[in-house]
Amino acid sequence: MVFTEFRPLDEKYLVEYIKATPALSDKIGNNFDDLKIKEVGDGNLNFVYIVVSPAGSFVIKQAIPYIRCIGESWPMTKERAYFEALTLREHGRWSPENVPEVYHFDRIMSVIGMRYLEPPHIILRKGLVAGIEYPLLAEHISDYMAKTLYHTSLLFHTTTEHKHNVAEFCGNVELCRLTEQVVFSDPYKVSEYNRWTSPYLDRDAEAVREDNILKLEVAELKSKFCERAQALVHGDLHTGSVMVTHESTQVIDPEFAFYGPMGFDIGAFIGNLILAFFAQDGHADQGNDRKTYKEWILRTIKETWSLFYKKFTALWDEHKDGSGEAYLPGIYNNPELHQLVQRKFMQDLFHDTLGFGAAKMIRRIVGVAHVEDFESIPDASKRAQCERPALDLAKMLIKERRKLQSIDEVVSAIQQLQ
Amino acid sequence: MVFTEFRPLDEKYLVEYIKATPALSDKIGNNFDDLKIKEVGDGNLNFVYIVVSPAGSFVIKQAIPYIRCIGESWPMTKERAYFEALTLREHGRWSPENVPEVYHFDRIMSVIGMRYLEPPHIILRKGLVAGIEYPLLAEHISDYMAKTLYHTSLLFHTTTEHKHNVAEFCGNVELCRLTEQVVFSDPYKVSEYNRWTSPYLDRDAEAVREDNILKLEVAELKSKFCERAQALVHGDLHTGSVMVTHESTQVIDPEFAFYGPMGFDIGAFIGNLILAFFAQDGHADQGNDRKTYKEWILRTIKETWSLFYKKFTALWDEHKDGSGEAYLPGIYNNPELHQLVQRKFMQDLFHDTLGFGAAKMIRRIVGVAHVEDFESIPDASKRAQCERPALDLAKMLIKERRKLQSIDEVVSAIQQLQ
Structure with missing residues (x-):
């Protein structure tokens, strides 16, 4: 059987597909008798099948040419699977411990076969709602971000390699446009x-739409998002795109990947941790006031940035005489200047991170797609009480980010607003 | 005859080529008896033939796969002709009065057939050295820059169109790399x-190489050059890429074109006018002290920016409810915010312009390619006296540009340094 045109999978057809694909059938020892298949796509876009046999397992993800949760009335290129596979492989190359391995990709069928992240892996966001601490989270995610962002930037690449990759990922424009709309446009x-959360936040939502200074800053962030090809970013690095156990952190779903500003990834992750923080009061009960847990989240925010800073600049130091063309050794080879350049780069990146992170927070409170952190607080009034300070913090971060010098100042601001 | 593979033209083969190409032979009324052909490529890269008959004329420009003035030891893709033709057509679409018409393009042969800019058209730089005033220069060049930069940016385009074009021009990376080297790297x-001009400027050249703050700023400019796809820029808009008469201003040679920061074009033009200004004292003689001419250059610098500002924002106002996606009307449709956004955009663009303009000045004094404005001053000591204040001004502009608010302040700084 040859797959010469796209066809949506179902369980029966999936078995045929696996039989015809050695890279997949080998994984389950060609044993089709004890095969278990389960469709688990709980996201908005795709179909996801878990395939398990006694000999092995994998996940099959298929993109369909529309948005699953809406239907054929909202078409969305299935080519997103191509960019997802490309990114899983490129990010996996640099951070293999934090990206699931890709076993198979079929561009015509928009099918990715990859590692099944077995239990007890769960979506990080669910862990945050449940109040579970992940002691290695900051260590792992900073590792992933430092390695993937550094190695896909001009700090590591020649401009020839860079432009080649940028051109390729320009093809993922439909997914970028979805981000433009839901992050940078609709909320404003x-x-x-x-x-x-109506009616409680009616005035707050209106205030966002009428805040000229905020909209001025959001325009600048959007222009960076659309125009600045700094590194291959995941493009959707919120806490729903990360699966965790106590020992493992796995970044999934990079279908929004493109060459964009690094701060968009770091901001997405930190912004969603801040949302998780503000949601905790809504999850507190007599058995657990979540105070200790809130402290852990703040510590994790702090460590995520500090460890990212440390690891990213360490990679830079290590390769400063390498083939990256942003800062040629012949020009920047004196220690004082190297320090100066690095400090300026990291400060600009910090401000981008805060700006993009805050934009991602705002859209989760007054835009189309909300987060389980808040949605799972059943009492609307209580939920609004959690959301409002998060929204206020985000507005402050966007407007005042250039005055902030360190992650400690951000954490202080969070503490003051809670 | 079919041209299925690349072959360098000579006069004889050129005639055959024209005969086989109706778009060209029609232009000269298919009259090959009174044909005059003259090779005039005085640039560093290409061959240029002027073809004139009683019935009409055109220019043939052929890119060869290496740098003409150096030879086959420095290869340079002949695909640059493709990007040049593409840009002549795209820029010509928006500013037809200031861009020569393309009659014919042959990608295999890297041949462009285009309008012959007949005498008295001369290269603007030669006019500036000769002390000739062009009363319409600022009007025309501001028109060209406003129209081409506006219409190829996200102020006019959807992000879909934009990414498509950005991807295409990523292919011109070899020419971008040449700019990176000669503008942002070698001088430092x-x-x-x-x-x-040795030995007079030995210390000045050394000071450039040892100026950490300068190199920090140049790194930021280079990163914008490599990463920010803001508009389809000409990429080499110095006064040698403009042909003029008293009534006409024609922009030629956009083979360095790519999607980059707008300020790179505006800066190139203004920076080269500033070089022309500082060169005037070297051309003064008893018959002409060049004082009036220097006033005209300063006026032209001022008007170029002010008219650009006026025309660019007028285009923006005119199309603000159009299909451009940088500032969606649903968000930015209040007059106060529109003003605010425009002022911020133009201020950032002004600072980019000064930064890139100054970088282009520095490279013409201590880098590989110098300008006739200075080179035609035979006395080296006198030449150095003209170059030094230009270099000092450029260093100041790069370092202090964010503090400058208006083109008047730039003109004052020029006057103080002369």
């Missing part, structure tokens, strides 16, 4: 897709 | 290609 205007 | 390190 009247849109049928927007929602918020 | 010891390089066999660098030269300057």
Whole structure:
């Protein structure tokens, strides 16, 4: 059987597909008798099948040419699977311990076969809602971000390699446009897709739409998102794109990947940790006031940035005489200048991180797609009480980010607003 | 005859080529008896033939796969002709009065057939050396820059169109790399290609290589050059890429074109006018002290920016409810915010312009390729006296550009340094 045209999978057809694909059938020892297949796509876009046999397992992810949760009325290129596979492989190359291995990719069928992240792996966001501490999270995610962002930037690449890759990922424009709309546009205007905890946050949502200074800053962030090809970013690095156990941190779902500003990834992750922090009061009960857990989240925010800083600049130091063309050794080879350049780069990146992180927070409170952290607080009034300070913090971060010098100042601001 | 593979033209083969190409032979009324052909490529890269008959004329430009003035030892993709033709057509679409019409393009042969800019058209730089005023220059060049930069940016395009075009022009990376080397790298390190008016400027050249703050700023400019796809820029818009008469201003040679920062074009033009200004004292003689001419250059610098500002924002105002996606009307449709956004955009662009302009000045004094404005001053000591204040001004502009608010302040700084 040859797959010469796209066809959506179902369980029966999936078995045929696996039989015809050695890279997959080998993984389960060609044993089709005790095969268990389960469709688990709980995301909004794709179908995901877990395939398990006594001999082995994998996951099959298929992109369909529309948005699953809406239907064929909202078409969305299935080519996103191509960019997802490309990114899983490129990020996996640099951070193999934090990216699931890709066993198979089929561009015509938009099918990715990859490692099944077995239990007890769960989506990080669910762990954060449940109040579970992950002692290695900051260590792992900073490792992933430092390695993937450094190695796909001009700090490591020649401009020839870089432009080649940038051109390729320009093809993922449809997914970028979805981000442009839901992150940088809809929350700042009247849109049928927007929602918020009404009536409590009606005035807050209106204030966002009427805040000229905020909108001025969001325009600058959007222009960076659209124009600045700094590194191959995951493009959707919130806490729902990370699977965890106590020992393992795995980054999944990079279908929004493109060459964009590094701060968009770091900000997405830290911004979603801040949302998790503000949601905790809504999950506190007599058995657990979540105070200790909130401290852990703050510590994790702090360590994520500090460890990222340390690891990213260490990679830079290590390769400063390498083939990267951003800072040629012949020009930047004196220690004082190297320090100066690095400090400026990291400060700009810090400000980008805060700006993008805050934009991602705002859209989760007054835009189309909300987060389980808040949605799982059943009492709307209580939920609004959690969301409002998060929204206020985000607005402050966007407007005042250039005045902030360190992650400690951010953590202080969070503490003051809680 | 079919041209299925590349072959360098000579006069004889050129005639055959024209005969086989209706778009060209029609232009000269298919009259090959009174044909005059003259090779005039005085640039460093290509061959240029002027073809004139009683019935009409055109220019043939052929890119060869190496740098003409150096030879086959420095290969340079002949695909640059493709990007040049593409840009002549795209820029010509928006500014037809200031871009020569393309009659014919042959990608295999890297041949462009285009309008012959008949006498008295001369290269603007030669006019500036000769002390000739061009009363419409600022009007025309600001028109060209406003129209081409506006219409190829996200102020006018959707992000879909933009990414498509960005990807295409990523292919012109070899020419971008040449710019990276000669503008952003070589002048700041010891390089066999660098030269300057020695021994007079030996210390000045050394000071450039040892100025950490300058090199920090140059790194930021280079990163913008490599990463920010803001608009389709000409990429080499110095006064040698402009042909003029008193009534006409024509922009030629966009083979360095790519999606980059707008300020790179505006800066190139203004920076080269500033070089022309500082060169005037070297051209003054008893018959002409060049004082009036220097006033005209300063006026032209001022008007180029002010008219650009006026025309660019007028285009923006005119199309603000159009399909451009940088500032969606649903978000930015209030007059106060529109003003705020525009002022911020133009201020950032002004600072980019000064930074890139100054970088282009520095490279013309201590880098590989110098300008006739200075080179035509025979007395080296006198030449150095003209070059030094230009170099000092450029260093100041790069370091202090964010503090400058208006083009008047730039003109004052020029006057103080002369």
